[in-house]
Amino acid sequence: MRFTCKHIGLSIVIDEKLMDELCRLGSEHYPKEYGGLFVGRYVNNNKEVIIKQTVLPKKFKSSASSFERGVEGLRNILAGFLNESPSLIYVGEWHTHPDGRPIPSSTDSSALRTIAAHHQVSIENPLLLIIGVGIEVYEFEFYVLYQNEIHRYELEKKLIDQKVSS
Numbered sequence: 784m785r786f787t788c789k790h791i792g793l794s795i796v797i798d799e800k801l802m803d804e805l806c807r808l809g810s811e812h813y814p815k816e817y818g819g820l821f822v823g824r825y826v827n828n829n830k831e832v833i834i835k836q837t838v839l840p841k842k843f844k845s846s847a848s849s850f851e852r853g854v855e856g857l858r859n860i861l862a863g864f865l866n867e868s869p870s871l872i873y874v875g876e877w878h879t880h881p882d883g884r885p886i887p888s889s890t891d892s893s894a895l896r897t898i899a900a901h902h903q904v905s906i907e908n909p910l911l912l913i914i915g916v917g918i919e920v921y922e923f924e925f926y927v928l929y930q931n932e933i934h935r936y937e938l939e940k941k942l943i944d945q946k947v948s949s
């Protein structure tokens with residue numbers, strides 16, 4: 784699956800299997816929020832992020848409207864990914880909104896700004912995936928913090944779909 788934010792010229796590639804896995808994890812924790820981190824790599828002159836894996840927190844606090852992940856062990860896990868070849872780095876976060884729309888809350892927005900300013904996982908343009916989880920219904924949107932503004936990505940339609948519709 785490929786998502787693009789034309790306005791700022793950035794895109795995301797994520798495997799459909801990984802997306803399915805995140806939705807399944809979201810359903811398992813429904814009606815509470817759940818989430819994790821993303822590791823991946825930047826390609827194409829840093830214009831494209833390939834999301835390779837999720838890293839799930841060992842400890843977290845969650846409710847129907849909040850999710851706070853612990854940081855225990857994450858530094859070591861991320862160091863391990865960095866040593867792989869090609870190395871994978873922290874690229875952002877994901878969490879669910881049970882029975883909610885995949886739109887960043889004010890807490891979500893400030894969390895992204897905190898990540899961008901944070902020294903340990905310094906990353907200029909952190910990604911955020913929000914999955915709205917209902918009963919067997921999912922709705923998801925990717926966002927990125929870019930020059931202190933939050934931008935949304937659009938799912939790129941596959942070529943085959945465009946052919947069918949034109």
Ligand SMILES: [Zn+2]
Pocket residue numbers: 878879880886887888891913
């Ligand atoms: Zn949220």
